[in-house]
């Protein structure tokens with residue numbers, strides 16, 4: 001996402017402030033210019049950017065930094081607070097029975113978002129159902145059905161019925177025992193009056209508590225008008241921004257949110273049902289500024305750990321700390337990492353790693369790491385049960401056999417065994433650490449990023465796959 005550039009372009013100017021205790025007018029000008037350039041490039045509306053620059057400038061020059069604060073921290077705090085203000089609060093989504101209707105342009109990601117949201121609600125202990133009323137796009141029914149199967153949530157649709165209002169009404173009845181109804185609608189342009197009449201009729205039939213506007217992060221200035229029109233017809237209570245994982249700019253969607261006075265509810269960060277995040281303004285801006293987002297990270301780690309554990313009841317990550325670490329444990333850890341999502345997204349959430357360090361890595365570093373993990377998985381599939389339990393017993397002849405079975409060269413298999421040894425050693429060191437050492441280490445990590453706790457890291461942690 002181009003908004004990401006904000007963090008890296010600011011870093012240069014911020015680094016120049018190293019060692020300074022006061023901000024000069026020139027320092028502030030330079031930083032504000034960087035912010036303007038990044039935001040305008042990301043398609044944020046000019047008037048909005050100007051307002052933001054004015055507030056930052058005023059505060060940076062007039063506010064007295066609290067004692068002991070460096071010039072760098074002072075301006076970073078102001079930029080952070082003003083950016084949080086710009087993106088606004090998160091839409092309130094109560095964890096209780098409700099009906100939510102999704103609206104938006106064609107291809108904005110409504111169907112995908114419906115299944116993702118249903119998955120999200122199911123993880124919160126509610127019973128969701130998706131009702132698919134898109135009779136316009138031929139593939140919509142199958143797509144929604146498949147995604148809901150993957151998300152393991154209830155689905156209602158009728159491929160033979162042409163009237164979306166009838167599907168909506170029947171869908172609400174058929175899924176009567178669900179707590180949360182998520183109603184997907186066909187993509188429409190807010191300026192097409194017959195399609196707008198139709199969505200108003202669907203709304204009447206399902207009587208939603210909340211209407212969400214789904215916007216593709218790539219939408220530019222057109223977002224503002226669309227958002228206003230949808231707001232006038234059905235009333236928009238919140239916005240979902242999708243495809244934030246791509247190269248999209250994101251700024252148009254931010255402008256739309258600001259203009260309609262609504263707020264962001266969810267972010268879509270990929271094509272699978274798990275790629276959804278509840279929008280948290282603080283974490284979002286921290287990540288944008290390269291300050292990391294420990295809350296989101298620990299939620300992901302906890303979820304991935306819980307899923308891996310649910311699939312394999314005998315496994316307890318705490319055991320690794322106590323005794324031996326086999327290849328089976330390593331594979332489970334890799335599974336858990338895969339469940340957390342793409343590595344570059346995870347890295348962005350780690351304070352001190354997001355931004356600065358990531359910029360120094362070659363562009364394909366994350367792909368290389370992910371490909372390596374994939375190769376390791378294929379290799380492990382070619383090992384016997386006893387080899388997985390006792391990797392130290394694997395000698396040259398076994399390596400040859402595994403190489404033939406997996407189609408991977410012997411060198412990669414040796415690398416895997418080396419990697420395993422390294423992780424085993426590291427975990428042994430962790431295991432022998434006293435509580436005090438561990439706390440000191442966690443404190444150090446927190447201080448590097450300034451925020452949150454690493455509570456959810458569990459025993460597995462992020463292995464040294466780099």
Ligand SMILES: Nc1nc2c(ncn2[C@@H]2O[C@H](COP(=O)(O)OP(=O)(O)OP(=O)(O)O)[C@@H](O)[C@H]2O)c(=O)[nH]1
Nearest residue numbers: 106107108109110111112187242243268269270271
């Ligand atoms: N990378 C990425 N792709 C996404 C995301 N959300 C949706 N997509 C993709 O965007 C395309 C359109 O998504 P849909 O969910 O079909 O969009 P829609 O709004 O229901 O489309 P219509 O029914 O035609 O209006 C699909 O190929 C999705 O896989 C996301 O967060 N990230």
